[in-house]
Amino acid sequence: MPSDSIAPTEEQSAPLTGRSRLVRLGGVGVVILCVVGGFLYLGGWLSPNALTPGRFVDEFERMGGIHSGFRRNHAKGVCVRGFFDSNGQGARLSKAVVFRPGRVPVIGRFSLGGGDPHVTDDLSTVRGLGLQFSLPDGEEWRTAMVDLPVFPFKDPRAFYDNLLASQPNPNTGKPDPEKMAAFAASHPETVQALAIIKSHAPSSGFDNAAYYSLNAFRFVRADGASTYVRWTLVPVQPYGAGTGASQDKNFLFDELIASIHQHPLQWRLLMTVAQPGDPTDNATILWPEGREQVDVGMLTLDSVESEETSPARDINFDPLVLPAGMAPSNDPLLSARSAIYSQSFTRRAGETKEPSEITPSEVRK
Numbered sequence: 001m002p003s004d005s006i007a008p009t010e011e012q013s014a015p016l017t018g019r020s021r022l023v024r025l026g027g028v029g030v031v032i033l034c035v036v037g038g039f040l041y042l043g044g045w046l047s048p049n050a051l052t053p054g055r056f057v058d059e060f061e062r063m064g065g066i067h068s069g070f071r072r073n074h075a076k077g078v079c080v081r082g083f084f085d086s087n088g089q090g091a092r093l094s095k096a097v098v099f100r101p102g103r104v105p106v107i108g109r110f111s112l113g114g115g116d117p118h119v120t121d122d123l124s125t126v127r128g129l130g131l132q133f134s135l136p137d138g139e140e141w142r143t144a145m146v147d148l149p150v151f152p153f154k155d156p157r158a159f160y161d162n163l164l165a166s167q168p169n170p171n172t173g174k175p176d177p178e179k180m181a182a183f184a185a186s187h188p189e190t191v192q193a194l195a196i197i198k199s200h201a202p203s204s205g206f207d208n209a210a211y212y213s214l215n216a217f218r219f220v221r222a223d224g225a226s227t228y229v230r231w232t233l234v235p236v237q238p239y240g241a242g243t244g245a246s247q248d249k250n251f252l253f254d255e256l257i258a259s260i261h262q263h264p265l266q267w268r269l270l271m272t273v274a275q276p277g278d279p280t281d282n283a284t285i286l287w288p289e290g291r292e293q294v295d296v297g298m299l300t301l302d303s304v305e306s307e308e309t310s311p312a313r314d315i316n317f318d319p320l321v322l323p324a325g326m327a328p329s330n331d332p333l334l335s336a337r338s339a340i341y342s343q344s345f346t347r348r349a350g351e352t353k354e355p356s357e358i359t360p361s362e363v364r365k
């Protein structure tokens with residue numbers, strides 16, 4: 001028999017003795033322990049202070065309540081459709097198919113920050129826009145932007161700690177000023193970012209707001225060269241500062257619906273190109289004035305629909321769904337967002353869908 005025979009050795013073919021059985025069973029037990037331990041570790045059970053996606057979403061639920069079928073943040077929303085006309089200029093920065101000249105369909109969702117899907121509209125609440133571009137080769141580009149020029153938190157831990165610090169005191173109904181002061185003292189970058197945010201008066205509506213990617217992304221060209229960018233949707237609709245005079249609970253959404261029924265809404269998509277040394281891992285910091293901005297095309301949104309009937313209700317606008325030619329930067333918010341959105345999506349996907357605040361009859365002409 002050749003030496004590489006696969007015939008069992010004497011030891012392998014011998015019947016299992018009580019001792020060798022125990023040894024083997026012990027081995028199986030170790031494997032099971034490793035697997036179970038791995039799940040416990042990933043779930044954060046072995047490290048009660050670890051910040052897991054589940055714990056983050058639990059905190060959103062504690063703040064905003066659990067509303068069956070709704071997003072755990074940006075819960076109040078309405079869905080839109082339209083298209084993006086690329087002018088071809090983006091191909092200088094990225095080989096992504098979306099930047100070849102031409103039109104691609106877009107589906108999206110306007111939203112208000114916070115976990116209450118029935119919250120009263122307020123000019124000071126963060127406004128969001130999630131978009132999904134469907135590219136001709138079957139790829140998708142998803143992005144979720146807000147109307148703030150910078151993000152108040154540099155990493156997920158700072159965001160989470162701020163949620164904890166701002167928990168209302170049961171006696172006063174307001175956050176504990178001492179906890180808020182302690183948070184501010186240990187997060188000077190948040191204090192700075194809030195000063196920038198306060199210096200930008202919110203626009204009067206969803207339609208004349210600018211929306212920012214905030215996080216940096218790495219764009220890769222066809223020749224392999226890469227560059228960091230942040231993007232902004234700049235409204236064609238003229239800016240008007242909001243007065244907040246309306247008493248209507250849904251005034252921001254109602255005005256958006258009326259506006260889109262009158263004429264298509266448009267935004268220019270501008271790519272701001274980083275210079276070496278510009279921070280790509282900290283969305284609380286603005287890049288210096290005068291950075292090159294490349295106008296890559298026009299977004300047009302021409303129809304509006306309640307999330308009760310739109311497929312956008314069931315889209316997870318995960319910022320890491322990127323086509324070839326776009327890659328994440330080293331910003332720690334990006335991977336955290338992806339994991340936390342997935343957790344929120346999984347919870348809401350398994351729940352009964354309750355009616356949206358913006359009903360199908362509200363969006364009809």
Ligand code: HEM
Nearest residue numbers: 071073074109128129130144145146156213214341344345
């Ligand atoms: C650590 C930081 C962040 C956390 C923990 C967080 C958390 C969440 C969660 C849980 C959702 C609901 C996801 C779903 O169920 O589909 C959400 C939605 C959203 N987030 Fe964030 N977010 C973060 C940062 C940001 C940033 C930096 C932006 C903007 C640049 C942003 C914009 C949005 C928007 C627009 C939506 C709504 C998208 C939609 O309509 O589905 N978020 N966020």
